Amino acid sequence: MAQVLQLEDGGYDFIKGVFQYSGGVAARPGLEIERARFARPLPLAEGFAAVEAHLKSVGRPVSAFCACELRSPAPFTEDGFAAFNRVYAGTLDRWGVLREGVNPVARTNVCPELDKPPVPSFYAFSYTVPAAAGTPRTFVASGSGEAPEAKGTYRDNAIRLGDTSRDGLREKARWVLGEMERRMAALGFAWADATGAHLYTVHDVHPFLAEELAARGAMKAGLSWHFARPPVEVLDYEMDVRGVLRERVLPVG
Incomplete structure (x- = not known):
């Protein structure tokens, strides 16, 4: 069962996850x-x-x-991913966000198939701000590929390893959708609360889009499909989901 903790000075609850990220976050009252x-x-x-x-x-x-939300040039090997995560978490540690080795920050890290960044890069981020009275609760669920986390290597735990057939992708999608639902439920949410669902794969999902995603409510607010791969070489399908009321684009020089 998911363990939900509080980061009081950050203003949010989080699902305790693996070293590199939490399972998701929800704003405090x-x-x-x-x-x-x-x-x-x-x-x-x-x-x-x-x-x-x-x-x-x-x-x-x-x-x-x-x-x-991060973007990387290409999927990592398992060792390369672990090394990257140590670099990424180093800044959170310096900021004082890590608490006794526990990382409260949710994350998605995927690899665009086209227009790739030259180095691992920031695409977007989320943060807590004061809310007006009566504002609905908001959340972000971390991205997940088709492998249970904290159970060993991705290769040893991937659903239908290397199988990108129609049935293989369908089974991967079912597992990932279930993981999104488990993370939302742990924070007190469901698909009806989502303002955005996001898919990351380079494979054809149209054969099961209606039955697996739309039918269970994952496309209530539409589906944002990024033509990208999950961050580890052996994974093929990833999703994340959020329910937020305000989104902005920041100009960069």
């Missing part, structure tokens, strides 16, 4: 989650600096940073 996307992806260090500057400009501490 009196706050809401706002999302900001950069007009173009920024290299990781530059992106972290821009995030910090933006939070300062809106009067929020770095602990309000609760979710991020």
